[in-house]
Amino acid sequence: MHRLLARQLKRQNLSDDWAREHRALLSDIDQAYYDHDQERDIIERSLDLTSQELNERNQILRSKLALLSETHNKLAESLSVLNSIFDSTGEAIMGFDNDGVLLRHNRMASQVFESSFKKNEYTTRDILYFIKSKVENPHALIKHIKHVRQIARTNLSGVIELKNGEVFEFHSSAQLVNEDVFGRVWCLRNITLAKENEMLIKHQAYHDALTDLPNRLLLNDRLGHEISLARRMGHLIAVLFIDLDHFKKINDSLGHQQGDVILIEVAHRIKNCLRSSDTLARLGGDEFVAVLGGLESHKNAARTCSRIINTLQKPFIIEKNNYYISCSIGVSLFPRDDLSSEELIRKADLAMYHAKQQGKGCFQFFDSALERLAHYNLDLENNLRKAVKQNDFEVFYQPKIEVRTGRINGAEALLRWTNDDNKSISPAEFIPLAEQIGLIVPLGYWVIENVCQQIKKWNEQGIENIIVSINLSAQQFKEIDFVIKVQKILRKYNLAGNCLDWEITESILLEDLSSVRDVLIGLKELGASISIDDFGTGYSSLQYLQRLPVDCLKIDRSFIDELSRNPTEESLVNGIISLAHNLQLTVVAEGVEDKKMVDYLVRRNCDFIQGFYYYKPMRAKVMTDLLQQECSLPVSND
Amino acid sequence: MNIFQSILINGRWQPELPESSEAGLILLFGDRGKAQSSEILSVIQNAFTKAQIIGCSTSGEIMGTRVFDQTLVLTAVQFDTTKISTHSVSIEQYDNSFIAGEDLASQLEHQDLKCVFVLSDGQKINGSELVAGLTSSLPANVSISGGLAGDDARFEETIVWHNERAQSGLITICGFYGDNLKIGHGSLGGWDSFGPERIVTRSESNVLYELDGRPALELYKSYLGEESKKLPSSALLFPLSIQADVDSEPVVRTILNIDEEQQSMTFAGDIPEGYSAKLMKANFERLVDGAVGAASNALEKLSENAELAILVSCVGRRLVLKQRVDDELEGVDEILTDRCVKCGFYSYGEISPLVSGTGCHIHNQTMTITTFSEA
CATH class of the missing domain: 3.20.20.450 (EAL domain)
Structure with missing residues (x-):
């Protein structure tokens, strides 16, 4: 019998006979007490287990939350690093969605467009306006853009020139996530300076630094072109090898700096004696070579030589003092003296030496006797x-x-x-x-x-x-x-x-x-x-x-x-x-x-x-x- | 409609069976041993020569407001105009419960078919598949109700009988025909879900292996404590509420069996993988309220009082309610009144349309009521 029921019966002082008489009822009550206890046990147990389970889940969730928060922080950190890289790169970067709407751009992109729009936020429309109004050949670029709209995965690259002379190199690639196209990134890099440097280096490679005249390399090239042209047209070419007389003395007495000033002036004066189509090159030191193309007769060359000699005989004024130099010129003629540019220059040089020996300040045409003497x-x-x-x-x-x-x-x-x-x-x-x-x-x-x-x-x-x-x-x-x-x-x-x-x-x-x-x-x-x-x-x-x-x-x-x-x-x-x-x-x-x-x-x-x-x-x-x-x-x- | 009711208790029918009856349908619920006795069967068949007998073993047979054990409750119905047709098949003849249900339903004449009452073996079949099979071959307007046979709280063997056939693995149906017959349905549970939401991580149709990656049986044992010795019946204390997603209606599943070796549990309906699951516990008041609610729903569609009500209530309710199981029967009686004859049983699964009236499903842990009246 359930302890509670037994105690209750005892308190009531009920007789055994009464209990026997009500045995079925007591049994039911007894069973109900036990059932109740069992139910309570089960419920208590359930509550314990449930709260235990919920606590465990709570703990898991907490640690997941902590991990999530850590991940979030790391992501934020990495995003800020990415953002600063994004902004500090020398390239202007723009991200567009599949509909061509500008989603993101970096600081460099702002700088490119800033002067045009005077604002920070740009739309695709602004960029198209920029292209139409600022780009030198907008149609080519618009053609590119139409192309990538049709074929979303295409990668593009090329060069854009602006009307103000700035040059940009661009490349554009589709933004893919697991083979799906999410948009398109355009990168622009201002290569104006690099282009200019490249041109300068190219110029320097072919020009004399002091006088900015063509150097030997460019001379050979130009002379080569003149020879090809002369072959077709049946013209004469004269190669004038010009060497200054006594220039060393000027350099020794005035110093190299003043010597350089005179060389620049010499170059200027010789140039004035030539036609714009003629080439004047400086080979170094006080040696110049002029190429006169398209001549009818050697007399034209002789006249030019005289002009050069005359102009260089005029005084050079350095610090209010007059200095005099003269020049000796050797002349070789295409096709009479030779057909190759190297030989024409060499023979003009030889003729120049002869002119020097003749007493300087004069010009001398190359002839073969002269060459024989030189060999001797x-x-x-x-x-x-x-x-x-x-x-x-x-x-x-x-x-x-x-x-x-x-x-x-x-x-x-x-x-x-x-x-x-x-x-x-x-x-x-x-x-x-x-x-x-x-x-x-x-x-x-x-x-x-x-x-x-x-x-x-x-x-x-x-x-x-x-x-x-x-x-x-x-x-x-x-x-x-x-x-x-x-x-x-x-x-x-x-x-x-x-x-x-x-x-x-x-x-x-x-x-x-x-x-x-x-x-x-x-x-x-x-x-x-x-x-x-x-x-x-x-x-x-x-x-x-x-x-x-x-x-x-x-x-x-x-x-x-x-x-x-x-x-x-x-x-x-x-x-x-x-x-x-x-x-x-x-x-x-x-x-x-x-x-x-x-x-x-x-x-x-x-x-x-x-x-x-x-x-x-x-x-x-x-x-x-x-x-x-x-x-x-x-x-x-x- | 003329109804006669009697109970075989201590070897005697009370009241005595009539010498001759015109009743066409006998509903027989009770002890499986008694039902298999040819002696008792011949007594019944002698008294009701024109009747089709359908019935099953139970976890408690209902008569009026009381529940009995180790008895047989006989309810003989003589319809005025309603015609019936009964059929049965054995699950052993089929690959699965769906095909069995489909085949069984196809044996019914569909013309004028009003509703179908089904009684099935409670352990060898998958209730969800059976209902789906029945539904698939019946006209949409035909309602299905019924239940799965019980075996006290033993979970050893359930028996279904159909006339002379009384065996395990049997499914029997009764089709009701006629315009005068009015039918009502009601099915409510009254269980509360509690504790954390779990995910079904491993299952195979109605066999559950794992919840949240842990063996389901282990979870049940920890919740049952001492009571786990009484598995599988004690698992009925914690039915499982499962839900496909937050927007879908939760379904209650009750346990039929366990397998210690596989660490698995067999439920009366499917437990699909990926569903969320929550343990449920009884709330006495709400269980009784649920039964009363089911009775009210069952009356709703009837214009007059019900003449007959078949109550199929879950064995889990009986295990929890214990002595107070009479509370739910009395609650139902108050609604249906004593003019309505009540029979039925405590089962291993209930079959009924949803309250909303659409489709038909296997339920667990509910009180399911089917009411009949004839104009």
Whole structure:
């Protein structure tokens, strides 16, 4: 029986008989109590479990919420990073939906359109208006847009030019999510500056930075085009190789900066002499090349050359001072001289060198003789270099006769070169070349050494008081330690300086006079004497005779030659002798070939005579024999 | 309509069966052993020579306002003009309950068919499929009601009988014909859902395996506690309310069996995967109110008082209400009045149209009432 029912019965003090009598009722009540307890248990249990389950779910939801919130924050963070990247990219980016409605654009896109709309928000309509009003060729772009509307997946790229000159590169691609097209993204990048830089670099690659004239690359290209054109039309082309004379001196004295100013002006002046269709290029330094196309005759080229020479002869005014330069021009003609652009330029260059040799400030057409000469010079140059290495030279001596005693007083050392073919090459040919290619200096020392060695030998053979004249070139003067080196050689052979006489030409005096003077004084101090060679042909000023430590004048052979043909020249030779003597200088006449001339010179009190009449230049051994004979002769006292 | 009612209790019919009756239909609800007795059957058939007998085993047979166990309640109906036709099939002959229902309904003459009353084995068939099968081969205006046989709270074997056939796995129907017959239906539950909403994550037609990824049986055991020893009957304390989505009407499902090995539970109707499910619990007042409501609904379509009412109430209600099971029967009686003869049984499933009147469904945990009157 249920405890509650039992207790209730007990409290009521009911008898067992009563209980027996109401057994069925009590049983029902008892069962109802148990049922009730069971129901309550089940409900309580359900409540517990339910709340437990709900708590668990709550917990799961909380952690899901936390995760969601974390994800949300991360998303927000990543979105803000994406947004800042979106905004900071150099590209203008616009996103459109499938209906062409602008959904998003970045800051750069705003900047592109800002100036046009003066607002922050744009619609597709605004952009179409922008395209129609600002883009250089709107129809092409609109065609692109129509195309992508029809074929949604197409990717596009290209270049848009605005009317204001700005250039944009664009690309457009469909926005796909799992193969579905959600819209379209357009990206624009302003490449105006890049384009300009590209053009500039291209320009720089083909132009000279200083004058902005075409450079060699562009010259070749233009000349190539002119040649093709001339072939078709049957025209002439002239290639003018223009080189400034003495420009180096301007650069050295005024500095490179002013030199550049002059080059720009030169370019300007030359350009003014040309037609607009002609090409003027600068090859570097002071070299310019002009290409004159479509010519009827070579005379047109000649006229242009004259104009250029004239215009460059006019003074250049730098800092209120006038500077003068001239130019030498070589001209080659297509098709006469050559058919290729490289050869035409080379031949014009060659002709220009010839013009320089002709005395500068002039122009010269290329001809094949000129080329042959150039080849000859090139061979000569190669052989000369080889000869220096192989020591193929020999010093010859031409005695000088003292008029007063009739005896050999000294000799002029003369360099002779016998080549591999056993052919003797004239010094008139190889000395200027040696000067030009810088070989004169080593060759000069070789001569000095050789002469000193010979004098030493003579001394040892008892031949004394012989003075040997050595020719000096301008380049030797420029050697800073020339005097010291000469001194070393003299010491080496234990000789006194007075056994040497240095012959210089007047042209040397055109160089820096004070430095020439220093060298001459240095040589004088060693005991040597100084002679002016070829006197009367070069320098017009006689002032130097007073300023320089000169001992002797050598009358140029041209005066002596002329004297034999034309006796009226007498007064000139006579004048030179008088001048020398008045200045306390001695006089040497060279190139004397006959008795009549000797007599004349003796009568005029010329001090020394050198020439074929007495002796030709001779080998050292022959000279030694001659000197030994002289030594054995009694001294004449008349 | 002439109705005679008697109960076989302690081996005696009370009142005694008539010597001869003109009744055409006998509804027989009660103990399965008694129903299978050929002796009792021949007594009945001798008394009611013209009657078609249909009936089933129960989890309590209803007579008037009382519920009996281990008895047989006999209700003999003699219609004035209404004709009936009864048929039966065994589920063993069919691949599934749908085809069985379809075939069974097709045996009925459809002309003038008013309504169909069906009694089915309560354990071997799928109630949802059976109803769908019946519905599919019957005219749309024919209402279907009935129930699944019970077996006390044993869940061992249910028996359906049709005349001489009394066996497990049987489905029998009775078709009612005639313009004078008026029929009413009412079906209400009165259970409250509680606890968290769960999702059916694994099921196969009416076999449920998992809720929210956990074995359903384990969940039931934890809720039942000590009572889990009495499974499967104790699972009736917590029927399941299932719903396709928030907008659809929830359906109540009651448990027929469990399988410890599979950790599964067999319900009286389908439990589709993806449906949401909530446990339900009894509220005594509302259970009784539900029965009263069902009675009112069953009367609504009748212009006059019902003469006969067949009550099919869920065994789960009886298990919960216990001694108070009489409360719901008395509540029903108050509405139907004592002029209406009431019979019926506590079942393993109820079949009735929805209150809205459309379609016909298997219900669980409800009191389902079908009322008849003849003009």
